[in-house]
Amino acid sequence: MDKPRQSSFRRILVTRILLLFVPVLLLGEVVALNKARSSLLSTARQNLTESAVQKGEKIVNAIATLKTSLLIASQTAVLRSGSPSQMQDFINQLAPQLPNYVKCIQLINLQDNSITASSCGDKAIAESKLAFASKDGIEIKKILPPKVGTTGQRNLENQIQLVLSAPVYSQNGQLTYALSIESSLYKQTSTGPGSLTGSTLVITEDGTILAHPLSERVGTNIQQDPDAKGLQKILKNAMTGQSNSLNLSFKQGEELVAGYSVIANPIAQKPQQWIVL
Known part of the structure; x- marks a missing residue:
């Protein structure tokens, strides 16, 4: 008769111990997880x-690099006094040397708003005007939305697209061209x-x-x-x-x-x- 009683007592004791400590252990796990x-x-x-x-x-x-590159390029002799073919050759040579976030560079004739030279075809990337804020000023033409490419799909990788322009003066100081670059500053990785x-x-x-x-x-x-x-x-x-x-x-x-x-x-x-x- 003693053995069944001892066994029952042990089961009750173990059960009560588990009922007491299991919630404490679970609470400890929750606290540890919250801390982590x-x-x-x-x-x-x-x-x-x-x-x-x-x-x-x-x-x-x-953007500082873009401004510096654009200003230096706008003051080169070939853009100030060269022929259209020489200007196109210069743009072709310049484009690969610019940062990889530059997508297009164009030279616009301000007299008739035509494209004299371009690295990206004959569609203007910015409207040009005959006046700039200062003689050597860089002007932000526009901030573009994500661009629609030839496939008709949105270009989601490049999200900050800017067009910057600088004046180009002839050798006698006459404002003749606007040099513009289109750039995409941020690419998702x-x-x-x-x-x-x-x-x-x-x-x-x-x-x-x-x-x-x-x-x-x-x-x-x-x-x-x-x-x-x-x-x-x-x-x-x-x-x-x-x-x-x-x-x-x-x-x-x-x-x-x-x-x-x-x-x-x-x-x-x-x-x-x-x-x-």
């Missing part, structure tokens, strides 16, 4: 913020399995979207974005010079983490800013 998630999220936020700062610097440097996937988003201080992971949003204002409040908060924080991170959502049920930074608008005549995410 918090640590990973903190690391991701820091990395994304640093990435936004670096991306902003790359954009500034890329694929990432390997398990790595942090990121896309670039660029916003002007008035809320205009210059680059966005969803190409149809390029050219719109953040007021039209589903997560307008989140983007407005980023815009407000960034305008004070902050570099930080914030949660966003472009689609219902999808949560994103964005690191952001601010740069001086590299194409504005007056002091303005761009926010890079």
